[in-house]
Amino acid sequence: MATQVDTTAINGADRVASPSFWSGVWHNHAPGYLFLLPWFIGFFGLTIGPIITSFYLSFTHFDLLTDPRWAGLDNYVRMFTNDPKFAASMRVTFFFVIFSVPLKLAFALGVALLLNRGMRGLPLYRALFYLPSLLGASVAIAILWRQIFAGNGLVNQVLAVFGIQGPSWISNPNTSLWTLIILAIWQFGSPMIIFLAGLRQIPQDMYEAASLDGAGKWRQFWRITLPMLTPVVFFNAIIQTIEAFKSFTPAFIISGGTGNPINSTLFYTLYLYNEAFGFFRMGYASALAWVLLAIVSAFTAFSFLTSKYWVHYDD
Amino acid sequence: MTTDAAPLTVVTATSQTRRKVISVLSHAALIAASIVMLYPLLWLLAASFRPENEIFTSGISVLPSAGWSIDSYFRGWNGLRVSFGQLFLNSLTISILSVCGNVIACSLAAYAFARLQFFGRNFWFAMMLMTLMLPSQVTLIPQYVLFLRLDWINTFLPLVVPKFLAADAFFIFLMVQFFRGIPKELDEAARMDGAGPWRIYWKIIMPLSMPVLATAAIFTFIWTWDDFFGPLIYLSDLRQYTVMLGLRTFTDSTGMSDYGGLFAMSVLSLVPIFLFFLFFQRLLIEGIATTGMKR
Numbered sequence: 355m356a357t358q359v360d361t362t363a364i365n366g367a368d369r370v371a372s373p374s375f376w377s378g379v380w381h382n383h384a385p386g387y388l389f390l391l392p393w394f395i396g397f398f399g400l401t402i403g404p405i406i407t408s409f410y411l412s413f414t415h416f417d418l419l420t421d422p423r424w425a426g427l428d429n430y431v432r433m434f435t436n437d438p439k440f441a442a443s444m445r446v447t448f449f450f451v452i453f454s455v456p457l458k459l460a461f462a463l464g465v466a467l468l469l470n471r472g473m474r475g476l477p478l479y480r481a482l483f484y485l486p487s488l489l490g491a492s493v494a495i496a497i498l499w500r501q502i503f504a505g506n507g508l509v510n511q512v513l514a515v516f517g518i519q520g521p522s523w524i525s526n527p528n529t530s531l532w533t534l535i536i537l538a539i540w541q542f543g544s545p546m547i548i549f550l551a552g553l554r555q556i557p558q559d560m561y562e563a564a565s566l567d568g569a570g571k572w573r574q575f576w577r578i579t580l581p582m583l584t585p586v587v588f589f590n591a592i593i594q595t596i597e598a599f600k601s602f603t604p605a606f607i608i609s610g611g612t613g614n615p616i617n618s619t620l621f622y623t624l625y626l627y628n629e630a631f632g633f634f635r636m637g638y639a640s641a642l643a644w645v646l647l648a649i650v651s652a653f654t655a656f657s658f659l660t661s662k663y664w665v666h667y668d669d
Numbered sequence: 670m671t672t673d674a675a676p677l678t679v680v681t682a683t684s685q686t687r688r689k690v691i692s693v694l695s696h697a698a699l700i701a702a703s704i705v706m707l708y709p710l711l712w713l714l715a716a717s718f719r720p721e722n723e724i725f726t727s728g729i730s731v732l733p734s735a736g737w738s739i740d741s742y743f744r745g746w747n748g749l750r751v752s753f754g755q756l757f758l759n760s761l762t763i764s765i766l767s768v769c770g771n772v773i774a775c776s777l778a779a780y781a782f783a784r785l786q787f788f789g790r791n792f793w794f795a796m797m798l799m800t801l802m803l804p805s806q807v808t809l810i811p812q813y814v815l816f817l818r819l820d821w822i823n824t825f826l827p828l829v830v831p832k833f834l835a836a837d838a839f840f841i842f843l844m845v846q847f848f849r850g851i852p853k854e855l856d857e858a859a860r861m862d863g864a865g866p867w868r869i870y871w872k873i874i875m876p877l878s879m880p881v882l883a884t885a886a887i888f889t890f891i892w893t894w895d896d897f898f899g900p901l902i903y904l905s906d907l908r909q910y911t912v913m914l915g916l917r918t919f920t921d922s923t924g925m926s927d928y929g930g931l932f933a934m935s936v937l938s939l940v941p942i943f944l945f946f947l948f949f950q951r952l953l954i955e956g957i958a959t960t961g962m963k964r
Contacts, residue, residue: 385866386787393778393797393841396834401800404811411810418814465702468695475696481950482703488946488953489710491895493913494935497920498713501928508712540706544957551958600804603897607917626806631902636810643806650804 412641417634429641440642442617443625446531450621451598454538459590462542466549467579480547487543495537496607500524503533524608527618534619537604545590552586553579584665592657599650602627622646717741717933724928742937745930748919751907753934756915760894763828763911767893768886770832771840775885776878778835779844780870784856794845800838813902827903828896832889840885843956847881848874884956887949891942912938 387394412429414422433440465483469476489495502508505522513520523529556579564574580587605613605621611628613620626646630639716724720738746753781787782794816827835841851874859869875882900911910918916938919931946953 383787386781386785386790389777389781389785389866389870390793391777392774392833393835396774396831396836397796397800399815400812400831400834400836401803401808404808404815405803407811407814408807408809418817465699468699471692471695473692473695477951479699479703480954481946482707484950484954484957485946486706486710488891489939489942491892492939492942493895493897493916494713494938497916497931497935498709502709502712508709547954547957596802596804600806606897607920610921623806627898630810630813636814640810643804643809646804647807650802654802 408640408643411637412644414637415635416637416640418636419634422637425637429638430645432638433641433645439617439620439625443613443620443622446613446618446620447599447622449531450535450538450601451595454535455591455594455598457535458539458542458594459545459587461539462545462590463549463587465542466546466553467575469550470553480550483546484543487541490537490541491603493603493607496604499533499537499604500608525615527615530609530615530618534601534604534608538598538601545594548586548590549583552583556582581666585667588657588661588665592654595653596650599646599653713932714936717929717936719929721927721929724932741929741933744927745919745933745937748927748930748934749907749915751910753912753915753937755908756910756912757937759825759909760911760913763825763900764890764893766825766829767832768889770829771835771837771889772882772886774833774835775837775840776844776875776882777870778841779848780866780874782841783845783848784869784874785866797838797841801842816903822903823905823909825909828893828899837889840889843885844878844881847878851877880952880955883949883952887945887953888956891945894941
């Protein structure tokens with residue numbers, strides 16, 4: 355504790371010794387701003403500036419070559435009244451989010467619970483289950499997936515062993531989106547690892563007390579594990595949902611950039627990309643981006659507002 | 670605790686067998702799940718070593734019936750007008766520069782947020798946290814226009830420069846969390862010896878933060894290597910392409926006829942990520958696990 359006393363003495367002496375008010379201000383505040391300088395340039399140049407510009411562009415028609423033309427609410431009106439592709443991409447994206455996120459989290463939690471029994475070989479299993487998450491974002495995996503679910507692909511060859519004739523999953527609009535959902539679920543590794551870390555923080559004596567009171571495993575899960583884990587569930591759900599809304603590469607690769615068949619894999623971000631860089635409707639694409647921002651913000655705000663009813667923090 | 674322990678040690682024979690059965694069953698479930706999960710990857714690896722005519726006739730088997738062949742790798746490597754070697758070099762350049770950018774710029778910002786007192790710190794920190802939630806699509810088009818005006822299209826600059834401006838707020842956040850855990854007494858002792866903030870950052874914080882810096886570096890490398898969207902927008906000349914763009918071009922230009930070459934190059938594109946996984950598995954998993962945890 356001697357150092358504690360010493361430093362306060364030095365700091366005090368420092369303050370008295372500073373020759374003028376302004377050099378004191380400089381001395382105390384400048385380093386922070388200097389260290390933040392790269393971030394400031396990025397924040398204003400690549401985030402705040404573009405956000406404002408993008409908001410302005412969303413009210414214009416802009417083809418990149420000529421100056422933006424003011425369009426008022428045209429883009430937004432068209433989106434909601436006269437754009438079947440927008441509606442389709444919304445449906446596809448929400449369907450994807452609603453099915454892929456809960457299923458992925460359920461798998462992640464299930465495997466985490468299995469692995470949390472203090473069993474032998476835990477590091478190996480953990481690594482094996484995490485591997486697809488790490489590789490999964492790659493174009494190579496999307497290409498592999500397209501092959502697995504092709505008409506003569508791996509899945510149908512496996513089904514053929516059982517005498518089942520499978521459809522051509524990728525080119526059938528009823529199943530194509532599901533192949534992407536399965537790809538998302540396959541990558542349950544990173545939420546699983548966060549669940550595992552969360553499970554480890556639950557005090558063991560709670561279970562001991564509960565089993566003394568005669569609570570079975572099932573009751574212990576519902577009464578102890580799940581409530582204690584809600585902060586982690588909350589975190590995983592938010593991160594995974596935002597990621598799902600932004601999903602792009604698999605749909606792009608699997609549908610060859612089109613979102614076909616019959617727009618069944620036309621993810622919102624894929625539609626936005628096509629409008630912007632396929633048709634050079636930059637104004638319209640900006641409006642699409644702002645709607646996405648509104649949706650993600652609304653979802654996040656809603657999650658945080660409702661979280662106090664179901665997320666339990668012990669402090 | 671001490672009183673609780675006594676009844677637990679009374680383990681009957683039946684509960685012991687029960688526990689064994691459960692243990693065997695859960696191992697069996699995990700092994701089955703691992704096989705299902707890893708099978709597609711093994712199949713891809715096997716397909717890349719099959720003779721071309723055998724790829725789709727081999728059924729679900731992973732072993733080739735007519736022996737191994739590395740022809741696909743030669744065909745794939747030269748399957749585009751530019752050799753895949755050039756594309757690997759491009760991907761490597763972009764990834765390494767991105768790693769440097771993220772580690773330097775994010776640690777500078779994180780040091781300011783975690784250890785320095787200055788006017789408006791909490792405000793700017795909140796701003797930084799808000800950018801974490803921002804979908805990148807919102808800034809996409811103005812950024813594209815900006816880089817177009819700067820004449821940076823079809824160079825690596827739009828992919829690399831933002832990293833030197835700490836655009837990946839996620840890593841700033843991660844580093845702030847870590848830096849806060851380093852004892853303040855170290856700074857104070859150094860300050861007594863006359864060290865300024867720069868020296869404290871460079872001589873004390875950075876050397877003590879190797880775990881989080883390595884985590885940031887590894888994830889930056891992997892994510893940049895895997896990135897498809899950025900290169901898709903900013904690179905148009907085949908000579909500038911990254912591996913991921915090359916793979917995609919491969920599926921277009923050959924009309925998907927050379928599956929062997931495509932699979933072989935897909936396997937090669939996964940090798941760097943897999944090597945990182947192999948060597949830094951522990952670090953990666955700790956990095957993920959601490960991400961969501963309150964400290």
